[in-house]
Amino acid sequence: xxxxxxxKCREVVLQKTxxxxxxxxxxxxxxxxxxxxxxxxxxxxRILEEANKKAKELNAEVIVYDLSTLKGRLVAKLKGVKxxxxxxxx
Numbered sequence: 001x002x003x004x005x006x007x008k009c010r011e012v013v014l015q016k017t018x019x020x021x022x023x024x025x026x027x028x029x030x031x032x033x034x035x036x037x038x039x040x041x042x043x044x045x046r047i048l049e050e051a052n053k054k055a056k057e058l059n060a061e062v063i064v065y066d067l068s069t070l071k072g073r074l075v076a077k078l079k080g081v082k083x084x085x086x087x088x089x090x
């Protein structure tokens with residue numbers, strides 16, 4: 001038995017860094033880079049907690065799909081899922 005969980009993540013910018021130095025004072029020779037981290041949305045976090053509790057009761061395996069990635073969107077479309085949710089599969 002499996003519990004499939006479909007969640008959404010968002011990227012949060014942690015800090016801005018600059019790669020390289022501007023050469024001869026020209027701004028376009030340096031580029032900015034952003035350090036980011038993926039975080040669950042509040043709905044996704046709540047759904048994941050509920051699914052983990054139910055999986056412990058049923059002694060089931062939890063499989064998580066991220067709806068913000070291409071693979072996650074494809075799997076969700078094939079299974080008919082449109083928003084963060086969880087379901088039990090035998």
